[in-house]
Amino acid sequence: MKVEWKKIKDLGTEALRKEGMQPEDAEITLDVLLEAEAMGIHSHGLKNLNNYVQKIRCGTLNPRPELQVVYESKAAKVLDADDGMGMVAAVRGMETAIELAKKYGAGYCCVRNSCHFGAGGIYANLAARQGMFAMAMSNTDPNMAVPGGIGMTIGNNPFAYAYPRRNGETVFLDIALSATAALKINKAKMEGKQIPDTWLLDDKGNPTTEPGWYGKGGALQPVGLHKGYGLSVMVEVLTSVLSGGKICRDVPSWCFELDKKNRASHGFFAIDIEKLSGLEAFYDKTEELERYIKASRTRTADTSILMPGEMEWANYRKNSVFVEIPEDVEMELRKLISESEFEKCCVMEK
Template sequence: MRKIKIQDLKDFCKAALVKEGLREDYAKICGEVLAETDALGTNSHGTKNLYGYIKKIRVGGIDIHAEPQIVKEGPGFAVMNAEKCIGMVPSVKAMEVACEKAKKTGLGLVTVKNSCHFGAAGYYANIAAHKGMIGLSMSNVDPNMTVPGAKGMLIGNNPFAYAAPANTTPTVFLDVAMSNVASLKVVQAKKDRKSIPDTWIVDKDGLPTADPSNYPDEGAMQPFARHKGYGFAVMVELLTGILSGGCTSIGGDIVSWCFEPEKPNNVCHAFMAVDAEQFLGEGVLAGRMEEMSRELRQAPKAKGSERIYTPGEIEWEKYKVAYEEGFTIPEDVLISLQELSADVKIPLKTY
């Protein structure tokens, strides 16, 4: 097992993107998002994907010179056109704008269209939470999920996240997709030639299967809790693609960011910030979240259970270890980073 210091990981990501031609401040944003995601333990959406983004830049699927622009706005909302930019840049910018508007109006909502895969939704929700606000973030994605009664890929598994400040942990947060698992986990299982639980995907006939070998050419992801995950995926479409005036996963204009790298991804995002201070008073939200968290942790435990976790608590424990001891790099992440390092001729400082 190899380790890397989180700052060294951020610096490597930034250097690789700058070498490709991305402006330095945008490259820094991407490095921050991806490395912080790894620190929280969400390795499927962290630096493992950097080489994929760079390959997409090289074949024109991402415009490395794009400048995201706000095309419409009011006191509490804005619409941003990402202009085919790498997804982390418009996403950070949009959440920052949402927070600024929330400070003035109590609520801020920014939608983004014509963007690319933005990594982990939780990172952006936590931007608001670190400012003492409630944050919501979400994105539609390429159609990779079936719905009850259908077969084939019909709608995206559309990730959604929320976050709020607390005291014992930096935030209480949740980051989930509307499928039972993220599609990248199925892709990894296929690469590793491993079987999967039959609750993850369906086959070409719409029936549950434990064999990922034909995915994504055949079959589709299963929504969590069937109609519930399906319904929440539609909600994300409403607030992202439909509200922004951009593409929807159902409409056929969103393609996979990694399986069709030469094409624009065309995904849409939405970011909401709620300035709880205007609702509750200064510092009240974190205290109330801490009170609720304490009650959850101290609730009667099931037989054999030693601990009750609050949402995000496991991730923040991993984060603390990553910053104190370095990030332990999973094998698939290490391989991707080493391949990129050899390609761009920038050393990866592991130990």
Template sequence: MLVSEPELRTFTQNIFLAMGCSEAHAVLAADVLLKSDLRGIDSHGVARLSGYIRLWEKQRINPTPDIKIVHETATTATVDADAGLGLVVAPFAMRVAIEKAKAYGSGWVSVRNSNHFGIAGYHALMAVEQDMIGFAMTNASPLVAPTFSNERLLGTNPMCYAFPAGKYPPVIVDMATSAAANGKLEIAQRSGKQVPEGWIQNQQGQFTTDPHALKSGGSLLPLGSDHEHGSHKGFGLSATVDILSGVLSGANYGPWVPPFVSFLEPPMNPPGKGIGHFLGAMRVDGFRPADEFKADMDNWIQRFKSASTVDPTQHVIIPGEPELEAELDRMQNGIPLVDAVAKDLNELAVKLGVKTLQ
């Protein structure tokens, strides 16, 4: 099913309004999800809507949160999200970081008591628009086993770094710290396909290509897949995200992070509040004139794009380049939805009294 961007945006806003969100929050939440679908990151876009509704029905998402700063210095802050949508909370926190960066050169904000915040790139790009370097990360449902373990203790824990450029689009390094994001397993499940070896292990710690293995006690693997291929590095990156997002903010961390996936129940006796995020902004002109930096970024991009390649039909892909190409295409030609997602969304619409997708 191919849906135009305006139709899918209106549909998504109406779903959030049906949850009881304010118009401003519905518009913002829809914008975050649509950015994901437009950029080709289908695992984190409107396919997540049914998950938000499920958590709202369980009263784990507050549609009218009192989002506030609970601890603050000149350059740092901690935000309590009041169980609000991470799609709304993370932009609030990034705006705080940006304002602090405008005044003092950099701003750093940790968030607790939140929920799933969509793609990290959306929030990091807010800083880029101000000639700043943006940082965004979050912990997530415990689905990943650390190196040498078969116990799910960490989330896919994405991190994003975004750098402004001049004539070229910004460089956006937006990635999970696991070998693959859980959303990619869900895409494989919907399409009835297996996943590559090295993404997931079964309960006995053996590689499997079954995308349903998590539901039978399996776990995702850290970036690197196994120790011989550097999974300890992925584990270290994931741990960094978990500590900055969860331990630093007072959110939950490790196996206590409340799950977004339906087959896990919230753990007993959690040490913190909700899911945690960490966002930051640094003024480029705190280091050198922004125009000079962006000119050198253009030179950096151009040099890497012109690198010799093993296969002459291929070229070096700059981080963020495929997503931009997808966005330009989908804005013009529409956003593809697989049948399972389209069916799920229309069932959701009927349930909530919202106009279905055509």
């Protein structure tokens, strides 16, 4: 099914406004969710809108937060999101990092007491579109084991980077630090399928092919084992520790514990490329790098080498007016929007 971008944005924005959100904040939230949806990142798109509304109704997501600066120096700031919408806090955090970078060459902004911010690549791209190299990251609730450990100890803390290209479409990577997403494990469980033994550990810390262990004493495995674990610790320090926020142990699940404040922390980093190599020189060198990478020999004649983010931008171009959504996203939207209103923005395809 496809939905019309503008109409679904208007409906989603109105749904958040009815819960007390400021119009500008509601619009920012829908812009982020729709961009993720258009890029094919459905797990972090419109599917989550209903959960955010439920958190507002539970009193664990503040619809009208007062974002405050709690610390600042020349090139760094810490913001308190006042338990508000993660997308709004993240956009403000990256805008702050961009502002600092334009002034000092580089800027870093931490945000504490926020909520799930969705797809981090959206915020990194926000800066890359303004000639920046950027990173966005967040801590999460514990869902991943540490090497040699048993159970969920640390989050699969996501991080993203982005840099600009001359054609306007950025190069970007947006990943969590577990070997796979919990969403894929839950899907395998629903379909009665086994999973690779590199994805999940059972309640004794052993690799398992049974997805049912997730949420029942099992834990996600880090990507690259000690590598993913080490990077997850780095993200934790750059977000919760530097901001004075809650470490992963004290961050409840944003979607499985709707009745608890999420209190996630984020980090946003930007470098003004013009103040270093100069933007034109940067384009020349990154294009040289891209040509070299894409000249790699391929296993088959019909294989194309893609830069990080190229697949997502291809999806985005296809979804610029009508956004294609999978069935599970449609189901979540129908919980929130009346049947008659939802049908007005749909294009039914056979």
